[in-house]
Amino acid sequence: MASNIANNRNSFSSLANSNRCPQLRQRLADSAATPTVSSRPPQADGSSELSGRVGLTLEGIKDLLKRYWNEPAPQTTPQPASQPAPSSASSYSVRQGDSLWKIATATLGNGARWKEIWELNKDQITDPNRVFPGMVLKMPGAATPETPAAPAAPSKPAEPEGSGPLLKTGAKGDAVKKLQARLEELGFDPGGVDGNMGPNTATAVKKFQASKGLEADGIVGPNTWKQLGIRVEGSVSYPAASATPSNSSAQIDVGGPQPAVRRQGKLIGANIAQKFDAMVAAAKKDGVNLQIVSGYRTHAEQQALWNANPNPKFVARPGTSNHEKGNAIDFLDSAGAWSWLKRNSTRFGFHNYPVEPWHYSLNGG
Ligand SMILES: [Zn+2]
Incomplete structure (x- = not known):
């Protein structure tokens, strides 16, 4: 018996040592050196391990198949993400039958991560297809470290975003x-x-x-x-319609060429009050609300306007404005007011100053 085995071994050895079958010789040498676990590295020339293995027993082929399937296969589809990754340890002791793929599958939940283990252990693994029982492998973290979120792009100094109170015609402040x-x-x-x-x-x-x-x-x-683009927190007020008697025939001396009367809480020339009243009444019948923005202005008021915007296109020179004479009224562009005025004002003796659709006076100036 023993001698038979010895003979067999000898014959195997002689076969393995012969040059007739170099692949088999390599295989047997591998087996002798690594009675384990490891599987063959992928052939550099891409040839199948099974090719040229004529003469192997069925057991041998099974063994080869088993090793083949245990090989790290980086191209293999990764494990489904739903498979929970077993908790990781910082090291792993190689057991009988292990391969890097199996270890990666068992410990990292993804066989394809065998390369990470290899990278960490290149000091002791020279061939990724060969790990030996008893090896203690350094292990990567359980999950692929997430790419740190890219730091937010430094925000360029933003254009100041404006804010402020609601302002509409008539607002003051x-x-x-x-x-x-x-x-x-x-x-x-x-x-x-x-x-x-x-x-x-x-x-x-x-x-x-x-x-x-x-x-x-x-x-x-x-x-x-x-x-x-500006932030504004200044005060705003709207003239309270009922703060003072909004309409009154009481004549008020404003230091101008004629007295003023109050309409809609504002001052207009006493000599245009009747025309104004008639026009407002007619507009009202047409469903249009004529609202005064500016009427009689004192010389000081006109001077202040001029100082702020000394442009004769928009502000009459102090001393020349019909507002200062009490003969002009600026109207709010409330729904349809300006267009109504354009069509109807002359019937009441008011004429528009064309550049300013809001400005009506006795002479159009
Ligand atoms: Zn005006």
Whole structure:
């Protein structure tokens, strides 16, 4: 018996040592050196391990098949993500039958990660297809380290986003002044920086809004402030309609060429009051509400407007304005007002100054 085995061994050895079958010789040498676990490395020339193995027993072929399937196969589809990755340890003791693929599958939940183990253990694994029982492998983390989130791109100093109180025609106060100053700065003439949001300012707002693709309604709301790019917290007030008797025939001396009377809480020349009243009544019948923005101005008021915007195209020189004479009224562009005025004002003795659709006076100046 023993001698038979010995003989067999000898014959095997002689076969293995012969040059007739170098692959088999290699295989047997491998088996002798590594009675384990490891499987054949992929052949560099891509040839199948099974090729040229004529003469192997069925057991041998089974063994080869088993080794073949245990080979690390980087191209293998990764394990489904739903398979929970077993908790990782920082090291792993190789057991009988292990391969890097099996270890990666068992410990990292993904056989394809065998390369990571190999990379960490190249000091002791010279051939990734050969790991030996008793080897203690350094192990990578259980999960592929997540790519650290890219630091947010340094935000460039943002354009100041504007904000401010809702402003519409008739508003008064610091916020209006700031609005007007900003409009001027941006090249939209507000007709002065006087803190009164009159028709000129509203028109400038509309032009600005149109230039930004906003609805040109002349009302400064959040979107318009945003585009204006300034933050404004100034005070705003709207003339209270009922603060003073809004209409009165009581004549008031304003230091101008004629006395004033109060209409809609504002001052207009006493000599245009009757025409004005008739026109307002007619407009009302047509469903149009004519609202005064500016009427009688004192010389000082006109001077202040001029100082803020010394442009004769938009502000009459002090001393020449029909507002100072009590003969002119600026109207709010409330629903249809300007177009109604354009069609009807002359019937009541008022004429438009063409450059300013809000401005009506006795002589059109
Ligand atoms: Zn005017």
